[in-house]
Amino acid sequence: MENVRELFQTMTRRFGLLNKNCCQIGGKEVSLVQSHILYEIFRNDKPSMQQVAETLGMDITTFSRQIQTLVKMELVVKTPLPEDRRVTQLSLTTQGNYVAAKIDADMNQYLDEVFSNMSEFEREMVIKSIKLLNEAMSKSTVCCKPLI
C-alpha cells in the first residue's frame, strides 16, 4: 500500500494554502482563523462563543480575543442570550455576511475549477469519498471528536 499519510498531508496543505490567500475582501483583511469563525457563524444560527470555539478546536480565551477583533471590524455582533445572560450569541453584520458569502463563493468557485478537471464519474466518487471520510473520522476515538 502506498503512503497514505503523504496523500493526506499534500491535500490538507493545499487547502490550507488556498484559505490563506482567499481572504481579502472589500477592504477587510481576514485571516484564515477568522474566515473559519465567520464560516461557522454563517452556517449556524446564532451560535454561542463556546459552541464555535469548540467546533474549531480553539482555546476559548484565544477565541474571545478573535471575536473582539471581528466585532471591531464590524463583521460580527455579540448579543447576550436573554434566557441565560452568561451566554453570548454570535451573528454576522450585513458586512460580515457579505464577507462570509464572498469567501464561500470564492471557495466554491475554486472547488468547481478543481472538479472541472475531472469526469462526472470521478467527481461523484470524490464527493462520496469525502463524505465517507468525514463520517469515518467522526467515529474515530484517537482524537478530535465529531465536533459537529
Add this chain to the structure above:
Amino acid sequence: MENVRELFQTMTRRFGLLNKNCCQIGGKEVSLVQSHILYEIFRNDKPSMQQVAETLGMDITTFSRQIQTLVKMELVVKTPLPEDRRVTQLSLTTQGNYVAAKIDADMNQYLDEVFSNMSEFEREMVIKSIKLLNEAMSKSTVCCKPLI
C-alpha cells in the same frame, strides 16, 4: 448538488485538529507548523530552505526563524551546500528523525483507524479520490500552484 465546500471545510478542519494534538514526543513539544517542516525534511533529501518554505507556502523569513528554533531543539541541522554556499541544506538529527518518524507513525495509525471504519472497497475508493483531488488541485490556476 450538496454543499461541497462544507464537506471540505469539515474534512480539513478535522485534520488540522488532529495535527495540533499529535505533536508532543519524548520531551519535545512540536508545533503544527514545525511538524510540517520536519515532515518535508523527512521525505526530501537535504532540501534547501527555500524549497521547504515554498512547499509549505511560508514566508522565508518566518521559515528561517522556525528553522532556528528547530536547530536549537536539536531536531534539525543546517549545512551549507558546497557548490553554492548561499544555499543551506536541511537535514534531521537522529532525534529529529525519531520525532518525525513518531509523528508519521501516529498519523498513519490514526488513518488506519479511520479506514478501519470502512469496507475494503470504500477504502480504495477514498484513496483513489484523494489522489485524483491532489492531481486536480495541482492543475488549478486559481491559487496555490503545484508545490511539489
Add this chain to the structure above:
DNA sequence: CCTTTTATTTGTAATTTACAAGTGTTTGTT
C-alpha cells in the same frame, strides 16, 4: 571588477496564542 541577482538572516513591530486569574450569571443545596 563591479553591478545584479539570489539565498538567507536580522530589526522591528504587529498579531496570535494560551495559561492563570478575574467578572458576572445561573444552578443547586440547605
Add this chain to the structure above:
DNA sequence: AACAAACACTTGTAAATTACAAATAAAAGG
C-alpha cells in the same frame, strides 16, 4: 433566601508566530 459551586466569558500577562523592510553574504553576468 443565602451561599457555594458551576458556568460562560473576559482580562493580565507573557511567550510564540508572523511578516515587512533592510542587511548580509555568496554567486552570476557583463
